[in-house]
Amino acid sequence: MGSNDFFTVAYKILSYLKYCYEHGEQPDPGVxxxxxxxxxxxxxxxxxxxxxxxxxxxxxxFTHTKEGVLYSFQERVSRMLCKKGNFARMNWRF
Incomplete structure (x- = not known):
């Protein structure tokens, strides 16, 4: 498994959001x-x-354009959190 497969990338994103949530920090899309x-x-x-x-x-x-799919974060990015404890229940078998 490479460092850029779906599970690795998803884990990194969710880990960062979990860290922000646990430390009361606003997620930074630049991180x-x-x-x-x-x-x-x-x-x-x-x-x-x-x-x-x-x-x-x-x-x-997500917005579909001729150039592809664009994404944007809501003004309050703090809503971009792991929901309902799903992080712990995600199936990480490879």
């Missing part, structure tokens, strides 16, 4: 993004979309 994860923008967007679709995170909006 976890395609550049810091060393993945393509398409992979980052798709990972965010899958996490959002499966209710692991909220606060991300």
């Amino acid at each position: 976890i993004n395609e550049r810091t994860l060393l993945i393509s923008k398409a992979q980052y967007v798709e990972t965010l979309r899958m996490l959002s679709d499966h209710n692991y995170i909220e606060g991300v909006t």
Whole structure:
């Protein structure tokens, strides 16, 4: 398994959000993004979309354009949290 497969990338995103939640910090989209994860923008967007679709995170909006899918974070990024304790229940078998 590589450092840029879905489970590794999802784990890094959720771990960062969990850290922010536990320490009362506002998540910074500049900390976890395609550049810091060393993945393509398409992979980052798709990972965010899958996490959002499966209710692991909220606060991300996706817009379909001719150039592809764009994403944006709600003004209150603090809503982009691990929801309902799903982080602990996520199936991490490889």
